[in-house]
Amino acid sequence: MDGARTPQTPPVLILLGPPGAGKGTQARMLEKEFGLVQLSTGDLLRAAVAAGSDAGQAAKAVMEAGGLVSDDIVLAILRDRLAAGDCAKGVILDGFPRTTAQAEALDEMLAEAGQRINAAILLEVDDVKMVVRIAGRFTCRACGEGYHDTFKAPKVADTCDCCGAQAMNRRADDNPKTVMSRLDAYHEQTAPLIAYYTDKGVLRRVDAMQEIAAIQGAIGALARTVVA
Numbered sequence: 001m002d003g004a005r006t007p008q009t010p011p012v013l014i015l016l017g018p019p020g021a022g023k024g025t026q027a028r029m030l031e032k033e034f035g036l037v038q039l040s041t042g043d044l045l046r047a048a049v050a051a052g053s054d055a056g057q058a059a060k061a062v063m064e065a066g067g068l069v070s071d072d073i074v075l076a077i078l079r080d081r082l083a084a085g086d087c088a089k090g091v092i093l094d095g096f097p098r099t100t101a102q103a104e105a106l107d108e109m110l111a112e113a114g115q116r117i118n119a120a121i122l123l124e125v126d127d128v129k130m131v132v133r134i135a136g137r138f139t140c141r142a143c144g145e146g147y148h149d150t151f152k153a154p155k156v157a158d159t160c161d162c163c164g165a166q167a168m169n170r171r172a173d174d175n176p177k178t179v180m181s182r183l184d185a186y187h188e189q190t191a192p193l194i195a196y197y198t199d200k201g202v203l204r205r206v207d208a209m210q211e212i213a214a215i216q217g218a219i220g221a222l223a224r225t226v227v228a
């Protein structure tokens with residue numbers, strides 16, 4: 001298949017899909033199951049905002065409005081993170097790339113390192129249902145585990161199943177108005193990547209309206225063909 005990997009190069013997987021599709025949820029599961037590193041540009045940008053760096057200050061208003069942060073900022077952040085030693089284990093890109101310019105820059109970065117994209121996994125969902133998913137989302141501030149009021153509640157209220165912390169957090173951009181802007185940005189600027197990766201022969205589609213565990217099974221089976 002296109003995207004086949006030589007054993008000497010670390011696997012590179014992309015999770016593609018609109019806000020709320022489950023990219024973060026599935027990336028964390030892939031990280032645990034396959035020992036890959038989750039690289040979420042959303043998380044990296046939120047860390048930059050929290051740190052008050054120049055990049056963070058430039059990104060803050062755009063993120064709050066539900067738009068896409070400029071390619072130069074995102075690429076600089078991603079390039080730095082990809083250069084870190086732990087990425088030699090292989091990576092799952094979550095929320096990146098989001099524009100054709102980002103996808104082309106990623107191809108170049110990987111080619112310089114003798115790597116390539118092994119699979120771009122598209123999480124196919126119904127947009128209307130994404131508002132419900134996002135409105136119910138919260139995350140453990142201590143370890144990053146994601147939860148949902150209805151679909152993935154912690155076993156003990158307000159307590160993280162993974163690390164036991166009582167530090168749940170809801171994102172500032174998880175309100176219905178901003179979610180609609182984020183969905184628009186996805187369809188206008190990110191959805192063209194479906195054709196981009198189809199043309200490269202690496203696009204794989206997963207029905208992401210199923211239960212979380214069923215999606216994990218489907219993605220795990222795809223990932224195994226790459227990571228094995």
Ligand code: AP5
Nearest residue numbers: 019020021022023024025041042069095133137147148151
């Ligand atoms: P980012 O943080 O990447 O957000 P997003 O793409 O909008 O995606 P989400 O995190 O909202 O959703 P997800 O698909 O990860 O879903 P999750 O697993 O959490 O980006 C935020 C912002 O940063 C952007 O708007 C932009 O401004 C900027 N940005 C980031 N990257 C950028 C880039 N490359 N270029 C430019 N700007 C960039 O699941 C959602 C909820 O649903 C959870 O509560 C979960 O428990 C639940 N859930 C998951 N799966 C299921 C299921 N199958 N059934 C029921 N519930 C489920």
